[in-house]
Amino acid sequence: MAQPAGSDANDVDVLIVGAGLSGIGFAWHLQTHCPTKSCAILEARDVLGGTWDLFRYPGIRSDSDMHTLGFRFRPWRGEKSIADGPSILSYLKETAQAYGIDRRIRFGHKVIRASWSSEEARWSVDVAGPDGAAQRWTCGFLQMCSGYYDYDGGYTPGWPGMERFKGVILHPQAWPEQIDYDGRRVVVIGSGATAVTLVPAMAERAAHVTMLQRSPTYVVSRPARDPIANWLYRRLPERIAHTMARWKNILLQMYFYNAARRKPERAKSTIIRLAQDELGDGFDISHFTPRYNPWDQRLCLVPDSDLFKAIREGRASVVTDEIETFTESGLKLKSGEELSADIIVTATGLKLKMLGGLQLFVDGNKLELGTVLNYKGVMYGDVPNLGATFGYTNASWTLKADLTSEYLCRVLGYMDRHGYAVCRPHNSDPNVTADTSLPLNSGYFQRAAGTLPLQGSRPPWRLNQNYARDLVALRFGRVDDGTLQFGRAQVSRLRMTAHVSAG
Incomplete structure (x- = not known):
């Protein structure tokens, strides 16, 4: 990922919020598939790892197998498929170091507010820095990898006494x-x-x-150990073994989930x-x-x-x-x-906080997330140049996170090839209706009802919760699908740079 010489260090092509599993994965995809894009990762905490550093209670471990929770581009090689939290955190740190992603992270940077300007085709992002001082970052594309719950505290009912x-x-x-x-x-x-x-x-x-x-x-x-996966790794090249172990678990999970829903x-x-x-x-x-x-x-x-x-x-x-x-x-x-x-x-649950509690404004108008449609589970209706990673509720988080990263890199590449500065999903189908149903009826989803993005009654506004379908749609589907609309900035970057230099 390049940083243009002489450019403002706080102005980047892509700004990633969150240095957990999702943010590290997105950064790898970006530097691999869009190597000319400048990038920074803003992390509110002082260390990377997200969930896997925050939670430190006894026994903390994955609730998905590590062959799917781990990155597709860097196979999990631990002996245990259901791994403990410290091992997962080490894996994330090693991954960030191995690919130079750790050098892109700005720790102690809490994102407060993001404002989109259609005239400039840029996001202006207000940030509280490590010393509490206000900072202003700008970017062409804003990618939210901040998870879905409040890092400041969990949910505790108020019991008497x-x-x-x-x-x-x-x-x-x-x-x-x-x-x-x-x-x-x-x-x-x-x-x-x-x-x-x-x-x-x-x-x-x-x-x-x-x-x-x-x-x-x-x-x-x-x-805790996957005997088939370990057998594959002992006898086959790592990449082949990883692919086979990963797909074995994906297909088994899909089979059992669908069987449970068909015959509960x-x-x-x-x-x-x-x-x-x-x-x-x-x-x-x-x-x-x-x-x-x-x-x-x-x-x-x-x-x-x-x-x-x-x-x-x-x-x-x-x-x-x-x-x-x-x-x-x-x-x-x-x-x-x-x-x-x-x-x-x-152990009474989490508080949901979408996009890390970020306040969003589009051309001066505040965006209420609970009123917008979710586009392919990666963007929001009529919100320009904003992506968000939200994993599966019925499978490994990383499966959807990887597909989200791949797809948005495809979008960015398409925009570069055609000279576009803006992309936004727009629903022009009058037959699409909003669906307020929750992905799960768990307490933390029910408590957050009304603040979650809506899904539509049909694709591409309807969430699949199905890896195979998302694989086809996000990895192989057309970027210019008629719903994702593209445009150019009203003010050229050259005029903006000249204006800033003169000021």
Whole structure:
């Protein structure tokens, strides 16, 4: 990625926001497919890694296999397919260093506001720098890789009596560096991916861990090591082995997801039966019998049955009930049962914050994200030169992130070849209607209803949640599809440069 000699260091062709998995991946695609584009990555935190640096609670790990969560251009070579957080963070750091992406990152740069000027065909981006001083960045294309949740804090319901509790209350998103839970009684409130990770990890050292859930979640065990992938890597060249392992997992995931959606009752009974087999006939399987169908919410993955093993061995237990109040020594439940605890972990979810809370303005008009249509899951209707990475809810995040990066690089290349400065999706089909349904009915999506971009009733405004379909549309589909419209700047860059120099 080139930086034009003598140019303003804060003026680039492409500005990437976020130096996590998505931002690093996009930067690689950009420097590979658009090597003449100047670029910078703005990261609000002091380190790269995003999710994989932020979350540091015990047992933090991937909930997708690393052959698909890892980058397509840099195969994951760890022994475990379900990997721990520190290993994933090391992988991201090594990737950024290997391709020189780390030199493009500006740490401690929090993006506050972005304003588009149609006259100049540029974004002006207001940033709070490392010292808190205001900065102004400008770019031709703005790519948001900031994830979908609030990094400043997670979601915690306000329960009565929390101030009475004499022990320690923790949220996984703000895990302290030093917390001693050896021999302590721990209650983890929640039943999602974070809770099922925390419970077996803390049960290795705690006196006992109780997972308190308001309602059950589907929990599926999977081997931490992928024997087929490891066999392929031992016998085939790395690139071939990686491609085969990756596609094996993509196709299996697509098959099981589609089978579950077509025949939800069969899928439900199978998942519950597998949990019963893990826990034994004497276990009350209602604790693992959700009221909803599989994939109405994301399934929880546990490697090598670690959660089930902790329960079988008596180191952990599950209680399905609701909290009436916190007490000095624990929790009183609505059933009348009391749970004693020294530490209570509120694994109660995330707060969604689209585009990192960035305020967007187009020609002076503030954009409300909940009113625009999502175009191919990569851009927004009538919003120029803005891309956003949002991964799959039913598969690995990186699968969609990679396709998003490839597609937007194709768009940028097309614009360069035809002398365009502006691209914006525009819906001219009166038969397309907005769909307000959520991709999942998980609590964090429901709490954010009204702030999420809309999807349309038909392509290219409808989200597929299907890798094969997106592969065809984004990697091989036409860029000039009649919906994505192109134009030139009203003021040439030469006139703008001369004006700035004269000033």
